[in-house]
Amino acid sequence: MLTNADVGELLWMAARDEPGHRRRALERASRAARFWPEEAYQLAHAGRSLDELRAVGPWVAAKIHGWLDDPPPVPEPEETRRAFLTYAEVRRTLDADPRWEADPSGDLQVHTTFSDGSLTLPDMVEEARSVGRSYVAITDHSQTLAIANGMTPDELAEQCRVIDAIDRGLEEDGDPFRVLRSIEVDVFADGTLDMDDASLAGLDLVLGAFHSKLRSTADETQRYLAALRQPRLHVLAHPKARMYGRRVGLVADWRRVFAEAARLGKALELDATVWRQDLNVEMAGLARSEGVRWFSIGSDAHSASELGFLSFGMATAALAGIPRERILNYRSVEFVRSWARAMSAVREGS
Ligand SMILES: [Zn+2]
Structure with a gap:
């Protein structure tokens, strides 16, 4: 068939x-x-x-x-088109256990006009709320990703003020929806982050991702270990950096990378964009079996319609045998904030 x-x-x-x-x-x-x-x-x-x-x-x-x-x-x-779920597979998987979509969940990666998204921040927030998400993390790019109009520290500070105002309004209206101050910060090849420490310290959640030297065929295990050891990084976003039909992504000793994420208590992202699906089912299963405690699903939406991509990440988690309790999206917004704060507190020795 x-x-x-x-x-x-x-x-x-x-x-x-x-x-x-x-x-x-x-x-x-x-x-x-x-x-x-x-x-x-x-x-x-x-x-x-x-x-x-x-x-x-x-x-x-x-x-x-x-x-x-x-x-x-x-x-x-060809290799760049292997191991991607189709939406028909996603539907079969999620319809077999409707709680994946019925349980309250947030979206932990979306973009706005603060970087390369097509909607303003307030419009994106409204769209995420209207499709039933319980909260959303705004994760625009940092400045080195010039092609995506990445943010300077001042622009990030301005974005945080906009988010705080929206959250205050929601609270006054008795609306439980919340917006997390977040970022998809570029991680350089040596593992360092493209944003100053004080700016990152003011955020609720820090996603880090590789966007350069993605066609390397060398073993990049050290690059991953260095990234995971960055104290401000909470979530490693689209870890393999693959792209459907274009590139297979980076090569590493995944058992070592996942074991280090497990040791440090960091989350790995299941980027749910149809053309990424990163981690894929097989790698997410390996991460789970290597003891990675936390996963994070992001639609990586750059437009309103792309918010629907989240279901690809849910299906990936379901097929990889990851329970919802280990997925940040299914935890409350307060949990996600305190989970990230606790990680930073360990670093500061407090
Ligand atoms: Zn990215």
């Missing part, structure tokens, strides 16, 4: 043989296949039309029907 991942690969390969607009239609359908909520074969079996599926018109539908009726061999995808 061809899954949507298989159909996506076949569409991608078929695109190679077509010119111009046909090629674009096949590539568009291939990308869209990752978001189809049901398997194409289920629709076909039920006698429903495949053009219910996004980016599928009559010509593409006929091609897919041909493959479903007489499945061609599907070669293993």
Whole structure:
């Protein structure tokens, strides 16, 4: 039986043989296949039309029907496209245990116009609230990531003032929704952070991520250990730094990296962006079995619609056997604040 991942690969390969607009239609359908909520074969079996599926018109539908009726061999995808869940798999996983979506949960990575997001901070907060999140961490980039319009310390301070004002308003209205002062700070190749210590000390939660030298094929274990040992870093975001169809991400001795995260009590992120899914199911399972205590899920949304990506991270956690008690998102906002504060207090010896 061809899954949507298989159909996506076949569409991608078929695109190679077509010119111009046909090629674009096949590539568009291939990308869209990752978001189809049901398997194409289920629709076909039920006698429903495949053009219910996004980016599928009559010509593409006929091609897919041909493959479903007489499945061609599907070669293993190239490495940059392996081990990504499709939304059909996400739905099957989460529908089997509805508490993943029904239990109150926050979103621990979103971007705004303070860096490379498309919505202003108040608008992003309102969108996250309206899709039912119980809190949200605003995690704009730091200044070295110029391509993403990263923040200077002054801009971060200004952002914190905006967040404090929103939180005061929510409190006065008796609304339990909260906004965490946070950041996705760049971690340099030597493990140091792209923001001064005093600025980071004023935040509720610090995510750190690698954004440079991501095509290195050398063993980067030391880079990970140095990052995890940064006292201000609470969460290592999109740890492998892979990107669908573009790069496989960094290489390291993952058992050692995860053991160090476990020893230090740091959280690893399950970045839920469809094109990242980082950690993936297999690596998240390894992290769990190596004793990593805490995980954090972020939609990494840069727009309102991307807030929905969070379900990919939930499904990753479910398939990796990570219980919700070990996922910060399912803890209260007060818990997340005090969890991060306790980590900093250990550092300061108080
Ligand atoms: Zn990032």
